[in-house]
Amino acid sequence: MERRWLLFLLLCGLASGVRAETPLRLERLERCRDLLDTQHQVFCLKASGLSSGPVQVWLGGAAKSSEREGDHLRLTLETGKDASGPVRLEEGGRSSNSVWLSMAGNHVLAAKPNELATNAEGLSTYLNLVSVIIEERYDGLDQARQLAQKYGASVVGGIPALNTWQLRLPVKNLIERDALLLRLGHELSVDAVVIEETEAEEGEREVPADDRSHDEWAANRFADAVNYYRRRVAARGAPVEPSAVRIGVIERNVDFDSADFAEYVGPCALPRTCLYARDAQGPAAHGSTVAAVLLAHWQKGGNTGFLRGLDGVSKGFEVIVDRDSDAGITANVAASVNLVEDGARILNWSWGLHRVGTQTVQGAEADTQVRSGIAMAGYEELLEEFFRWLKAKHPDVVVINSAGNAAAAAGQDEYRLPSSFVTDQLLVVGGHQRGEQPELPVDSPDYAVRRESSNLDRRVDISAAACTHGADPGAEGEGSVHCGTSFATPMVAGTVAAMLSINPHLTPRQLRTLLRRSAMPIGAEDDFEPMDGEDLTAPILPSERNFDLNHPDVGRSARLDMQKALELTVQSRDRRR
Structure with a gap:
């Protein structure tokens, strides 16, 4: 009898230990009840890993009361009294990931x-x-x-x-x-x-990688940029006083159980770099791969997030991953408005659409992210309203958008959105990959080549490495490789975030100018003739090379140089004094 009792206690202890090790994750947070109530806002939360014990909800640094039903919680807040901030759960000594809660009041429903x-x-x-x-x-x-x-x-x-x-x-x-x-x-x-034309779980298609994808970021001087930032910001005698920067990433969720993001679970505050996102059920999520370019913990999953590499010398970066709901482009825009009103200086849009009938540069019909003409007409009007509002109310905000992966023109307003919009507040990013001659110096035009699937033309402002490791570790501890302009975009967004941390007074137009002036060349010289299938971005102009008409870069496409962009940003700060 005594042995049975001891065995029972042992099993109970083991079961308790298993429960204690179960991660607490916040998977959903969205407006519910009456979305038009201007006095109170109700938010519905869904968590995994909850036990039957009491759970505490934190909004920023304040504890909030909530109603609970199983693994669902309901939080009622007062407009004008409660402020936007990260929501986090605590239960039994465990802490969840943090999800950004916006009180800005823009929300649309997804179809069932x-x-x-x-x-x-x-x-x-x-x-x-x-x-x-x-x-x-x-x-x-x-x-x-x-x-x-x-x-x-x-x-x-x-x-x-x-x-x-x-x-x-x-x-x-x-x-x-x-x-x-x-x-x-x-x-x-x-x-x-x-109208919306979308599937609930649709994301930008990822293009298979090749063997050259392991060192793609060398083409943008990634490591040199991290080293420069860390040394220059803390330079003796002439230190740079950086600023914190808030970034909005329009994606669904991030896998906090992966090694790339595990350190972001629990409370987080500046000057540490923070990540706020809903938890994904697996590491293959598109949002995890996009966020990893910015924030992945160095070496733990084989990745190296750019902004994570600046921790310790920066004043921190707040990266908010959110797309409001699964209601397609309308939800993307709603989330973007919320994030801008909550103080985001940068929006990362790793998404875009092609109208039915879009032709590739080879003459075939595009088959990625296609929508009907009636849907595209509505999206165009909605995005036009967004950029008009952005210019009037938030002229310091910059949107960084992927050019797309259909090998089509990024700037045809009848066939591609939102990259075709012409505004200082929209930067468009194409994708490149390493060339066939690895012995070439990094600043050689042939060091990298346009990725065949990348959209192109003169509306593309700059190109960046299209391939990166995902957050799903393989046998060697590295994630599988994902490629596309979706992942080139956060390379540019991270660079812009570092630039704004050095000089927060830069306008969107000045940011583009510095990126273009610092860019390395890629591709053949086009002599400013009509583009062909090999052009990637707007050609480098003499004005972007100190008005040297004979500069060898003039006429070629522009490839992101992260280190040089930071150097020019420091110089712009010094000139402002």
Whole structure:
């Protein structure tokens, strides 16, 4: 009897130990209940690893009361009293990852599986959820409610900053939906109607890598840039006083169980670099790979996050991974507005769309991230409203966008979004890979070549290494290799973040100028003739080479030089004094 009792205690102890080792992860956080309530905002949270004990919710440094039902929690906050900040859970001595909670009030709903339909192009489309952009001379919410009453719909979400409101329509099929869209679009108060064509788990397609992908970042002087920043910021006699920078990454989630991100679990505060994101259930998530370029812990998973390498001398970087909900491009824009209103200086958009019928440079039809013409028209209007708002309200914010992976033109406004927008606040990034001659010096135009899948033309501002290791460690402790302009984009975003930490007064136009002036050449000289299939970015101009008309870089495409960009930023800071 005594032995049975001892065995029972031992088993209980082992079970308790297993529970104690179970990670606590915050997987979902989004607005719920009445999304139009301007006095209170309710947030629904879902966590994994919770036991039956009491759980504490932290918003920033303040404990908040919550309601709990199983692994779901509900948090009610007061607009004007509670501020945006990271939310974290604590239970039984364990701490979860932190997720950014925005009180900015922009949120749209995602369609449920039974609210999707297949359109004539064979694309999945939202059936009864649409968004209307109201003309700015109208009170948007009031007008949206009048339209809802007129057509038997209901207002269920919105992006108030852009006078955009989401309606749930009383329709049962696409014929009824399209008929109602036509009537809505002809209302005097409606500027445009936005429909979504998206799958819940769709992400930018990743292109298979090759054997040269292990040292791709050498083409951008990654290690030299880290070394320069660490030495120059702390230089004796002439130190640089850096600033903290907040970055918004429009992605779904990050795997905090991977070695790349495990150190970001628990409380975090500047000057340490912090990561706020929902937890992914596996390391293959697109968001994990994008975030790893910025934040992966050095050597633990075979990766080296650029901003992580600046810890100890910088004043820290806050990287917020968020995309509001799974409601496609409208949700991406809603999350972007929230992050900007919460103080983000940089937005990383590793996403983009091609219109049906987009032609590649080889003459084939693009088959990646394709949308119908009616959807693209709505997205174009929504993005136009966003950049107009950004220029008027937040002119210091820069959006860094991937050029895309269809080997097509990035700047054709009828066929590619959002890279085709021409604004100082949008930087477009193409992708390159190592060339066939590894013995060449790094500043040789042939050291790297355009990745065949990368979109191109003169709307692309700069190129960066397209291949990186993911957060899923293989047999040798390194993640599988992922390639695409999605992963070149955070290379540029990280460089811009370091530049702003050195000189926070730089404008988006000045950032582009410094990136272009510091860039290394890539590709053949084009003599400013119409582009062909080998061009990647806008050609380097004489004005970007001290007006030297005979400079060998003039006419070639621009390849990111991270170290030189930081050097020029320090010089810009010194000149400002």
